Amino acid sequence: MTARLQPIARSGVPFAGHSLAGSADLWFDEVLLRDRNVPATRKSLAECTAQEQTRLSQRRAPICGLPMDRPRIMGVLNVTPDSFSDGGDHASLDAAVTRARQMAEEADILDIGGESTRPGAEEVSVAEEIRRTSKVIAAIRNAGITTPISIDTRKARVAEAALDAGANMVNDVAAFTFDPELADLVAERDVPVCLMHAQGRPDTMQHNPRYDDVLFDVMDFLEDRIAFATGRGIARERIVTDPGIGFGKTLEHNVTLLRNLSLLHDLGLPILLGVSRKRFIGTIGQAAEAKERLAGSLAVVLHGVQNGAQILRVHDTYETRQAIRLQQAMMKRES
Template identity: 45%
Template sequence: MTIPPAPVPLAPARSPSIRFAGLALDRPRIMAIVNVTPDSFSDGGERLDPARAVDDGLRFVSEGADIVDVGGESTRPGSRPVDADEELRRVLPVVEGLARRDVAVSVDTRRAAVARACLDAGARVVNDVSALQDDPALLPLVAGRGTPVVLMHRKGRAEDKYVVPRYRDVVEEVRDFLVARAEACCAAGVRAADIAIDPGLGFGKSVEENLALVAGCRRLADAGHPVLIGASRKSFIGRLTGVEEARRRDPASIWLAVEASRRGAVLLRVHDVAGTRQALAVSQAMR
């Protein structure tokens, strides 16, 4: 059986006029992960050759990805920061190669210098795990360019392994943080329609808190911004399932992506594009 030409709507009904980065959000949109790092938790070292990374990005598009997210700095717990020059050396050839083929590219970065060069090369979205807080030059850059952004919630930092206190109500606290960051971005000149929010599964949250955030996608979406969920292969899935090897966590990752979309998420950041695409189509058929 062939994969349908487009996933059918899974999230609660939305108007096709609601868009993010040029994409109508009347159905879930898939963001494919292309890490070009030596130390990412799942695929580190696989795409140190830019040609391989571009080929993988194009394959993901052929499998149904709407956006390809290119990252050059690992955020796994315990990883060390890289400088902007090294990050740019890793990501720029990949962004250029994909953008030349009219792929919608998101650059996963915390740094204005990296974002600027990638936007110049054709990237369309900035996806920042720090919600535009780590580099004070990044917010005015995206505001001035009119660039869509993904704002992610994060407690602690990678080098500190995100060791933080527990939450009283994780959904409410994460939502309040993301609303505050979105308001700060709007005040600086970013259009509200250009902001998506990501609760940051795995970034300083327990297993129970991660599950609560998936279950609470509708509460997050009620803030008025598209919700992105990135559960794919995360360590909390390993703790739930007993599966230690990250790349063997795709079945549970796919289930969480479908569940998140059913509860209101419209952007799904995944490693297994083809599997997620098929699961979304079957979920819709069952509905």
């Protein structure tokens, strides 16, 4: 696909067009028609084909049994010693379970990670990653916490151990480019998977990232990985997309993707947005320490909600839930 459609999200007034990706609060009656190296042009909904209207407006399939008609919070629980924001905070089993219980009060999904993917991070062995994650997932389930769990990994064996321990979903920052066998596992287990765009691997991804056109390069990559996934037997309705903010991208790349986040709806699948505490927030918001970036993180999360992102991956689940409740009250559809 060359030309792409970017719905212009609206809220707060009676619907005058189609629901945006099945949202209870967002709608659109215009799109931006985008092509590489060509200025965007406006196009009315009536000028779109029936297929285009359906792709942009139909409600996305549930993920982990959760309807995608409203924003869902994915709580980050890293059981690593070196993650950029919370490394070492939940290294003990008790600390991890305690934090999982706290997050489960507000989060819809818990995302468990045992390998840091921060810029410059080195690869962790499969055995070590399994050791860090599978016992935590089992302990969370043994504690009676029933919130869906996503395993944040690039590796098939790690995901297999996590699913055996009680995880429900796979979150692959490499979109099956690191370990293609992970696609076979996801297909076999018939679980949801998030496919994220990244340029390069964590240890080198921030070494002067370049794009011909970051919007189209990311969209083309995701479209290619969706085709790969479905070709390996993964049901399309099991797939979530993620533009990979901060993964092989400059500040300008990140801001461009966020300004045009609604373009991802043209893929016809749920959007996961992970921006919590990231470096570009610190740069723009003048907050050097990751844990001082809550206000900036909330600002970007609410921008994601306004543009129809279905899953928001965050560290601060309580504060995010409160902010989204207020945002939804402002966006609520008038009768």
